[in-house]
Amino acid sequence: xxxxxxxxxxxxxxxxxxxxxxxxxxxxxxxxxxxxxxxxxxxxxxxxxxxxxxxxxxxxxxxxxxxxxxxxxxxxxxxxxxxxxxxxxxxxxxxxxxxxxxxxxxxxxxxxxxxxxxxxxxxxxxxxxxxxxxxxxxxxxxxxxxxxxxxxxxxxxxxxxxxxxxxxxxxxx
Numbered sequence: 001x002x003x004x005x006x007x008x009x010x011x012x013x014x015x016x017x018x019x020x021x022x023x024x025x026x027x028x029x030x031x032x033x034x035x036x037x038x039x040x041x042x043x044x045x046x047x048x049x050x051x052x053x054x055x056x057x058x059x060x061x062x063x064x065x066x067x068x069x070x071x072x073x074x075x076x077x078x079x080x081x082x083x084x085x086x087x088x089x090x091x092x093x094x095x096x097x098x099x100x101x102x103x104x105x106x107x108x109x110x111x112x113x114x115x116x117x118x119x120x121x122x123x124x125x126x127x128x129x130x131x132x133x134x135x136x137x138x139x140x141x142x143x144x145x146x147x148x149x150x151x152x153x154x155x156x157x158x159x160x161x162x163x164x165x166x167x168x169x170x171x172x173x
Contacts, residue, residue, distance in 0.1 A: 016085070108155075112160065122151075
């Protein structure tokens with residue numbers, strides 16, 4: 001094992017910032033089988049105590065001065081937690097999630113048993129599903145296929161699953 005200076009034990013959660021919490025939370029519950037673990041907020045920096053340096057609560061802890069926010073923590077099957085956060089203030093610069101090629105863009109990869117069934121399920125529930133990528137047979141990821149998709153709010157996910165060794169449709173070159 002390599003050096004572990006932070007003594008990392010695993011991933012606690014992933015987070016999306018969204019315009020509205022309830023529709024995203026309800027969608028993830030219905031389509032992904034997520035369960036709500038807890039809700040927090042609204043949190044308003046204006047009514048929280050300042051730190052010794054005079055910074056408001058959200059500036060000192062999140063790096064965002066004067067924030068008003070709330071979030072819900074969801075648990076997906078496989079013990080994957082997603083935090084869905086809404087900032088009522090201050091307004092952010094973007095109105096949609098970043099494209100994959102933008103600095104700071106992110107996606108969540110989900111390992112599934114049946115890639116095409118999972119892709120069909122998310123497509124049937126309003127997601128934009130992209131073409132399948134099959135790993136080349138001589139690559140480090142041989143035998144694994146991928147399908148990127150965007151949820152109805154533009155958040156990027158990736159489905160990851162095994163494919164038969166003779167599959168060639170969608171193969172990356």
